[in-house]
Amino acid sequence: MIDKNDKILLRQIIMEHYTEPDNKKLINDSNSIIQKQDSPTCSDEIDVQILFNNDLIINCRFDGTACAIATAAADILCNGLKNLNLKKSLEYLNNYHSLITGEKYDESLLEELIVFSDIFKQGNRLNCALLAADGFKKIIMNEVK
Known part of the structure; x- marks a missing residue:
């Protein structure tokens, strides 16, 4: 488990996902x-992509130009969404949204x-952190219907 109080480690993880x-x-x-997905507050623009097999996410990708927070969030979200079904993926994204907005979440x-x-x-960073998540959620919500 990552120590969320270790600010140096947190920055290193973000930069790793941003640069590679x-x-x-x-x-x-x-x-x-x-x-x-494009940000209403800056020039971040990314495309998010999901490949399903029935209700299972088998691949999750992104591309575009975005800041360190938006890029790292997109990359980490892709890792977490792979192999989740529709229900679990929505729980995952909703939990992440709660984290980002300062609400109660399951660490x-x-x-x-x-x-x-x-x-x-x-x-000023909320839109960055939620850019990919909102796009993934739109895709998944369309699949749930």
Whole structure:
């Protein structure tokens, strides 16, 4: 478990996902769903992509240009969403949203996303941290219908 009080470690994790993201670049699969996301407060623009097999997320990707917070969040979210079904993925995203907005959340479900535990104190960073999450949630909500 990551110590959310170790600010140096948290910065290192964010920078690692920003400079060397594992899930950047969209896959070429016509069965995937892509959602364009752009920030209302800055120039961040990313596309998020999910590939489902029935109700299971088998791949999750993103691409575009964004700040360290938005890029790291997108990359970590991709890692966490893979292999989740629709219900669990919504629980995961809703829990993350609670973390970002300073509401009650379940830390045991967050893994590396805990690096964003203090983002709610920085109002100008909320959109950055939620950019990919909101796009993934839109895709998943469309699949639930």
